[in-house]
Amino acid sequence: MLKNKIALITGASAGIGRACARVFAREGSRLILAARRLNRLLELSKEVSDEFGVDCHVLELDVRDREAVEAAISGLPPAWKEIDILVNNAGLSRGLDKVHEGEPSGYDEMIDTNLKGLLWMSRAVIPGMVKRDKGHVINIGSIAGRQVYPGGSVYCATKHAVRAVTEGMRLDLNGTRVRVSSVDPGMVETEFSLVRFRGDKERAGRVYRDFPPLEPEDVAEAVLFCAARPPHVNVQEILLMPTDQASVHISYKRGR
Numbered sequence: 001m002l003k004n005k006i007a008l009i010t011g012a013s014a015g016i017g018r019a020c021a022r023v024f025a026r027e028g029s030r031l032i033l034a035a036r037r038l039n040r041l042l043e044l045s046k047e048v049s050d051e052f053g054v055d056c057h058v059l060e061l062d063v064r065d066r067e068a069v070e071a072a073i074s075g076l077p078p079a080w081k082e083i084d085i086l087v088n089n090a091g092l093s094r095g096l097d098k099v100h101e102g103e104p105s106g107y108d109e110m111i112d113t114n115l116k117g118l119l120w121m122s123r124a125v126i127p128g129m130v131k132r133d134k135g136h137v138i139n140i141g142s143i144a145g146r147q148v149y150p151g152g153s154v155y156c157a158t159k160h161a162v163r164a165v166t167e168g169m170r171l172d173l174n175g176t177r178v179r180v181s182s183v184d185p186g187m188v189e190t191e192f193s194l195v196r197f198r199g200d201k202e203r204a205g206r207v208y209r210d211f212p213p214l215e216p217e218d219v220a221e222a223v224l225f226c227a228a229r230p231p232h233v234n235v236q237e238i239l240l241m242p243t244d245q246a247s248v249h250i251s252y253k254r255g256r
């Protein structure tokens with residue numbers, strides 16, 4: 001089903017995006033790997049090529065930069081132009097502060113990456129899908145797109161916005177064969193908290209010590225499930241939580 005399909009994954013240099021790249025490679029897809037840290041993408045490209053024998057095309061790209069996104073997509077070599085699957089995964093959170101006390105530059109970063117970056121990628125890639133009358137956009141949302149927690153108002157706002165955009169895309173693409181899915185995870189152990197707390201390893205580590213969180217591979221398998229359905233089936237959304245996390249507010253602290 002996914003063999004030789006072209007999957008473009010943003011934020012492929014770490015965490016969920018990296019895990020998505022590995023599962024799509026395992027299924028024989030051709031990968032376009034995008035993120036800002038080029039050396040990590042090159043390492044991943046070599047890893048999946050060696051392990052699964054798939055081709056990769058690497059894009060050093062900041063999804064916040066609309067012109068760079070447009071140039072990257074329009075400048076793809078002919079063999080890579082017909083993108084079948086776009087996984088809009090690149091994202092981040094900055095701080096866990098009250099909305100009236102947080103760093104405004106962090107607000108910009110979250111809105112520009114999580115919402116506007118997803119829009120720029122989608123705006124650049126979807127027209128080709130519409131023209132070919134096939135394709136699949138899979139947006140990585142979050143439980144934070146459904147619930148809000150103290151100190152998370154801006155991050156949660158961006159993920160609520162992703163949920164709205166996902167729903168809007170489905171309405172706007174109805175009548176084409178382009179599918180739109182969202183995969184909304186609860187807590188996943190990645191570099192997410194390290195980025196949120198600007199490299200504070202001790203604080204980041206504390207986020208994941210109360211119960212077994214999701215692993216990036218768990219989310220990647222859900223993304224793959226959406227992509228691997230037959231063309232007449234669209235998995236609109238998957239909400240995926242650690243068993244011990246009943247909601248953003250209620251979790252069972254069994255330890256690890």
Ligand code: NDP
Nearest residue numbers: 011013014015016036037062063090091142188190191192
């Ligand atoms: P990681 O920090 O491990 O990975 C984030 C990825 O996003 C990196 O590859 C990073 O690459 C990329 N990225 C960040 N900013 C940009 C940018 N401006 N341009 C291009 N790429 C960018 O975090 P996760 O894997 O956890 O996060 C992936 C997605 O999952 C995010 O959208 C996040 O909101 C979402 N999510 C995470 C959850 C969690 O608990 N971890 C739960 C629910 C959703 P680079 O720095 O090289 O550019």
Ligand code: 8X3
Nearest residue numbers: 142143144186187248
């Ligand atoms: C990331 C998970 O719970 O920190 O989207 O918002 S959470």
